[in-house]
Amino acid sequence: MFQKPPQNHILNDNGNANFSECLFSDNTSAHGGAFYCSDLGGTPIITNCILWDDVCSYNYEIWATSSTYPPIVTYSDVQDGPGQFWFGVGCIAEGPMFVDAAAGDFHLLAGSPCIDTGDPDSPPDPDGSRADMGAFYFVGGSSPGMATAPVPADEAIEVLLEQLLTWTNGENTAQVDLYLDTINPPVNQLLFNEPATEQYDPDLEYQTTYYWRVDCINEYGSTEGEVWSFTTGLNTSTNFPLPSDKDISISPNPASDVVIIKSAIAIMHLAVFNHSGQLVYNANASSTTYNLSVGTFESGLYLFRVTTAEGTTTKRIVIN
Numbered sequence: 001m002f003q004k005p006p007q008n009h010i011l012n013d014n015g016n017a018n019f020s021e022c023l024f025s026d027n028t029s030a031h032g033g034a035f036y037c038s039d040l041g042g043t044p045i046i047t048n049c050i051l052w053d054d055v056c057s058y059n060y061e062i063w064a065t066s067s068t069y070p071p072i073v074t075y076s077d078v079q080d081g082p083g084q085f086w087f088g089v090g091c092i093a094e095g096p097m098f099v100d101a102a103a104g105d106f107h108l109l110a111g112s113p114c115i116d117t118g119d120p121d122s123p124p125d126p127d128g129s130r131a132d133m134g135a136f137y138f139v140g141g142s143s144p145g146m147a148t149a150p151v152p153a154d155e156a157i158e159v160l161l162e163q164l165l166t167w168t169n170g171e172n173t174a175q176v177d178l179y180l181d182t183i184n185p186p187v188n189q190l191l192f193n194e195p196a197t198e199q200y201d202p203d204l205e206y207q208t209t210y211y212w213r214v215d216c217i218n219e220y221g222s223t224e225g226e227v228w229s230f231t232t233g234l235n236t237s238t239n240f241p242l243p244s245d246k247d248i249s250i251s252p253n254p255a256s257d258v259v260i261i262k263s264a265i266a267i268m269h270l271a272v273f274n275h276s277g278q279l280v281y282n283a284n285a286s287s288t289t290y291n292l293s294v295g296t297f298e299s300g301l302y303l304f305r306v307t308t309a310e311g312t313t314t315k316r317i318v319i320n
Helices: none
Strands: 010-012 018-020 023-025 035-037 045-047 050-052 062-064 072-074 098-100 105-108 148-151 156-159 165-168 175-181 189-195 209-218 221-223 228-232 248-251 258-273 279-293 300-308 311-319
Touching: 156 258, 156 279, 248 300, 248 311
Parallel strands: 010 035, 018 045, 023 050, 035 062, 045 072, 156 228
Antiparallel strands: 098 105, 148 165, 175 189, 175 209, 209 221, 209 228, 248 258, 258 279, 258 300, 300 311
C-alpha cells in the first residue's frame, strides 16, 4: 500500500487476518500509519513485511490499543517498532533501502537489511534464498570477491622505492578503492571508485612500513580487502652519486644457471628480490666480480640491487 489518502490503512477489528510479504509506505492516517488494531478482539499476524515512512498523529506504524489482543509481528522491518510490546522475533527497524521510493519503486537495493532476513520457516524466494522482507524479493548478482595476490607480498621487507603495487581483483569487480598509509588500518585513500585497475605507482619513503588495502566494488555491493603490509629498505646511497650503468654489468639476461655481476670498483653488497618484492638473496662482497648461482630460482623477473662505494644501482634480470 503506497500513498493512500487519510484513513486508508488496515483496520483490524475482531479479525485474525494474516499479512505476509506486504509493504506499507508513505501512507497517512490519524492512527497507525499502516495498522490500527482495536481492542474489540482479533489478532492480526504480520510476517515478512515492511512498514516504513507512513505518517500518523501517534508516529507509529502500528497502533495497538490493547495488549489483550496484540498483533503478532515477526520478521518484519517496522519503523519506530523497538520498545513496543508487539515488536517480535526477527523484527528490525532499519531503513529498507528501496530503489526509488519517491517514484514507487520498492524493490530492494543490494545491501538492504531486508534481504534474506525474513522468517526462515517461510517458503524460500524464487531464487532459492531465504525469504526477504517486503513485497518484492531481491533480484540481482552478488558482491565482488576479495582482492588477492598482493605485490609486494604481505610483510615483504627491503622493498625498493620503485616498487609498483599490484594485485588481483576479486571476481566481478567493477571499481576499486585503494588505501595506503603508515598506520594500521590504513585511512589514506588514493583511489576512489576507480575502474577495475590492478596496479598503482606510489610515492614511497626509505625504511618505512606501509599498510594497504584494496576494496572491490560493483553495483551489488563492496568487499573490503585484507590489510597487507611491506617495509621499504635503507637508503644506502644518500651521500654518493648513483653508479652509472657502464660501471656495473649483469649478464646473461635472461639467465638460467649463473648470473655474473661485474663492477669497475669492488662490489660491497648484493640483494636480490623476486617480482613480489620478497628478498630472496642477501650477501656482502668485496670483489669486482660476483658469480651468483640461480639454478634453483623460480622463473620470473628479479631485481638485482648492487652496492659499491659509489652507491647503489638496481637492474632487472629475467631468470628462466
